[in-house]
Amino acid sequence: MIDRSVTAEGSAGRALRPTQALFRRLLLINGLLFSAATLVLAFSPATVSAPVQITEIPVLVIGLLLILAANAVLVRGSLAPLDALATLMQRVDLLRASDRLTERDHGDVTHLVHTFNTMLDRLEAERSESSAHALAAQEAERQRIARELHDEIGQSLTVVLLGLKRTVDRAPAELREELHAMQETVRDSLDEVRQVARRLRPGVLADLGLQSALHALSSEFGELRVNRWVDHDLPELSPDVELVLYRIAQESLTNVARHAGAAEVDLSLTVRRGQLTLRVTDNGTGGIEHEGAGIRGMRERALLIGAKLTVTSTVDGTDVCLRVPR
Incomplete structure (x- = not known):
């Protein structure tokens, strides 16, 4: 049987290791600076009277400023990886994968960076799993x-x-x-x-396939002119991938009809070099200021099949692109 107390102590020790390493580095930096200052005072011709003479004050001030400047430079270099880590924490979004810090060249905080990246991997996996259950129930x-x-x-x-x-x-x-x-x-x-x-319930998707389902979907938006292009040599896709492609196309066209004020939209599903790409581009007003529930829902669906969704919006229209890897 595993001793839980020993395991807990080992985990605590691993958790404290980055802090201890950083503490030792800062202690070493300050120790070296103070030692160097002591040696300079010991072997230099400069002397300090008691009480301090007015002419000696500039020498003491210059020496103090040099010590502080050297300490600031060395400590700043040691803490720089923490700034990068804090910046990543502020911008991290579990719906946007592959946002990680490299685990090399971070000195004593490498273990901390590795722990944070591992935490993001775990959170993304848990969110993807919970999203899969939620979307299946939906x-x-x-x-x-x-x-x-x-x-x-x-x-x-x-x-x-x-x-x-x-x-x-x-x-x-x-x-x-x-x-x-x-x-x-x-x-x-x-x-x-x-x-x-x-x-x-897109019954045509299950009965006739993705191409027919996209054709039927395009005809539902009578107020829009939908220019559709679907490759005939599409690879065999799983039902989950087909459903994600259909739902994202459906949500994109719905957003165009409701919010874009567009008269024309291009819908394409192509295969290039083994990569399947779904693209919906309109000529509406565009200018999306923030992502609503519809776009975030599309991102969640994209993560379920390991695809990458990009939404580019300008004053000339909006482009929604979903890239499904090989």
């Missing part, structure tokens, strides 16, 4: 809602539509116009329910 809930919309509300509206048709056939002439308007309203509502159900 997809399951979307499928459940889509089924209920299609099977229950959709069927109810279909029954109402058929009842209105029979009522229109038997109604007096003066009421038929109003009943026809009501019939069209119910038909439009039924179409909207079916469209929402398709967006919640």
